[in-house]
Amino acid sequence: MRAAFSIPRGFLPTPRLSYCRPRVSLSRRVVASGASRTISTTSANGNQHQDSSSSSSSSANSSSWTASRTLLVSALAAGLGYGYASYAQESPRAAKKPQYGSQKDFEKAIAELRAKLGEDTISTDEEDLHQHGYSEWSSLNADRLPVAIAYPTSTEEVAEIAKVCHKYRMPMIPYSGGSSLEANFSAPHGGMTIDFAFMNKILDIHQDDMDVVVQPSIQWMDLNEKIKHTGLFFPVDPGPSAMIGGMVGTNCSGTNAVRYGTMKDSVINLTVVLANGDIIKTRRRPRKTSAGYNLTGLFVGSEGTLGIVTEATLKLVPIPELTRVGVVAFPTVRDCASTAMQLIKKGIQVQCMEIMDEVQMDVINKAGGTGRTWGVSPTLFFKFSGTTAGVADSINLTRQLAKNNNAVEFTFAKDEKEAHDLWSARKQSLWSMMALRKEGSEVWSTDVAVPLSRLPDIIEISKKELDSLGLFASILGHIGDGNFHASIMYDRQDPEERARVEKVVYDMVDRALEMEGSCTGEHGIGLGKKGSLKKELGTATIDVMRNLKRSLDPHWLLNPGKIFDPEEDS
Known part of the structure; x- marks a missing residue:
């Protein structure tokens, strides 16, 4: 039986750090296959309130308004209105904060959507709200949860949800997977999370x-x-x-x-x-x-x-004709980064090139699954693909280049299964690290990107700073395009430890910006890197983004609070 309808009022649940993420129970919603559904539409201004005011003027006053005088005042008013409108358009920092609907408005929106799309299309189950508003692997979380979760099955249903949310000024947060790392799907203003679990075809x-x-x-x-x-x-x-x-x-x-x-x-x-x-x-x-x-x-x-x-x-x-996976160990992370930079400059064909430091190699060994024990030292993972002759040529060139950069050994997967297991270990690195954490620990995962020529410098400095934390901290990532990640295991409930970790993370971000790089290569901005985006692009560029946002979403309903805020911080 469905839980009693209730709406949380902007609370922050105590984070359960050992919380095991629940999955949405898809069985509780039955979707009739092949059934046609007629969706009635409601105009976006269906709930609009119009204020009317009456005005009257005495005959004595009206007689004093000559035609020329009326024309002059009208022109002045029009000029002031135009000037104000122009200022508001050109000065997004002066804009007011968006006004969202009340709790009663949100209740009306939920009731209307249930009536249109079916009772089980909208969930207010507490477990659902927590799953969609809190992430144990995100670097931070919002202090609110969504009010409800919608489960559409088609573009038309999403459009209906948007119309109703627009009518009641209810924020909308898209959700499909929930594995982002910068609170990209959190709901800092409450609202309706739209989960595409049934749109996976x-x-x-x-x-x-x-x-x-x-x-x-x-x-x-x-x-x-x-x-x-x-x-x-x-x-x-x-x-x-x-x-x-x-x-x-x-x-x-x-x-x-x-x-x-x-x-x-x-x-x-x-x-x-x-x-x-x-x-x-x-x-x-x-x-x-x-x-x-x-x-x-x-x-x-x-x-x-x-x-x-x-x-x-x-x-x-x-799909390539042939794929080979190779692993090359080095004495230092700088040797890894130098090899990667030189390989790209020489145009040697590789499909993938990944870096994992000694901490991550230790994680692979402890997690198991690759069929062997690897040396605990900074390592590059390569995937070569193409024709048999092309792959052989790329391997020979890479082997020589790695040797010139102090490579310790160059090992290839013996067969397809070992290649798959080895690459899976790389892909599962964050989850493997989380599986090894002690009770009460969290993992902060972040990323930056820099021009290729600066890669050895930033990786070397960042590695030293991560080591200085005295925590389980590592460097890994897509080094072939100048993007790398840092993962740090720490106690989120220890303010001093969190402050040290935060300093190292944002020092790394600032260092990337000083090198003409980016605060994020692929994780996005979300809630976590809005300040860094401002440093990276500047106020004028973000103002252009704000204007684009307002032109498409004037009421600031779509995933509000992410990337930048409606007005500039004072």
Whole structure:
């Protein structure tokens, strides 16, 4: 039986650090397959209140308003109005904070959506709210939970949800996977989280065109498993649990980025629901077009603040003829970084190039699963792919380059199973680290990106600072495109320890910015790096972003609180 309807009033639950993340019980919602559903629409201004005021003037007063005088005052008023409007447009920092609906408004929105879409489409179950508003692996969490969780099954249902939320001024937070690391899906203003758990299908495969149309909650690994019979695969490969919607939202990367690029390079077009419920498609399906603005690129990386992605058309690439996995150990992380930088400059073809320091190699050994014990020293992981001759050539060139940079040993996976297990160990590194944590410990995972020439310097300095913490802290990541990660295990309840960790993290971020780098290569901004984004881009650039946001979402309903705030901090 459904829990009694209740809405939490902006509370902060005591974080349960040993909390085991619950999964949504999908069985409690029955969706009739093949059934057609008629959705009634409500206009966005259906709940609009109009204030009317009567004005009267005496005949004595009206006689004093000559035509010329009236014209003059009208012109002055128009000029003042135009000036104010221009100032408000050009000065986003002067804008007022958004006004969201009341608790009663949110209750009305929930009741209206249940009436339109079905009772079980909207959940207010306490466990659901906690799962969708709190993350044990995020660097921070909001001090509120969402008010309700919506489970749509189609773009049309998402549009209906948006119309009702727009009507009642209810914030909307897209959710598909929940594995982001900067509180990207938290609900600092409460509101409605839109979970795409039931929108996880492949809608169409165009094998000859090498593209696929998918819904937002399909996992990239599941996608590749389902299309492998075509001889094609989707190359963007972040953490194993990542789903396409979140990957679009953060413009994520992965181990294949050095060869195939990031998410923005793999998205052809998007179907997007706007804040008022309008549905748009950003472009058609050819890979090349010069037709208008690049709206696809605008939504990729916007973290759900401009629109809600409900479908994505993605580029596919051929599965390589041959793939070999190699592991090279070095005395220092600087040797690793120097090798990576030189390899890219020489144009040696690799599919993946990842770094793991000695701490992470120890994690692999303790977690097991690779069939062998690895040396505990800074290590580069390589994946070579292509034709047999091309792979052999790339391996020989890489081996020589690594030797020139003090490589200790170069080991290859003996067979396909060992290669898979070894690469899986790299992909599971964060989760393996979390599995080894002591009770009460948390993992802070962050990332930065710098120009390739600065990679050895920043990795060497950051490694020293991480070691100075005296904690379980490591460096790993996609070193082939100048992006690397730091993971630190610490006691979140110890203010002194958290302050030390925070200083090291943000010193690393500031150092990346000093090197003309970025505060994040793939994790996004979310709540955690808004201050760093301001340092990176400057107020004027963020003001342009604010104006774009306001043009599409004037009431600031879409994932509010993320990337930047409606007004500049004083």
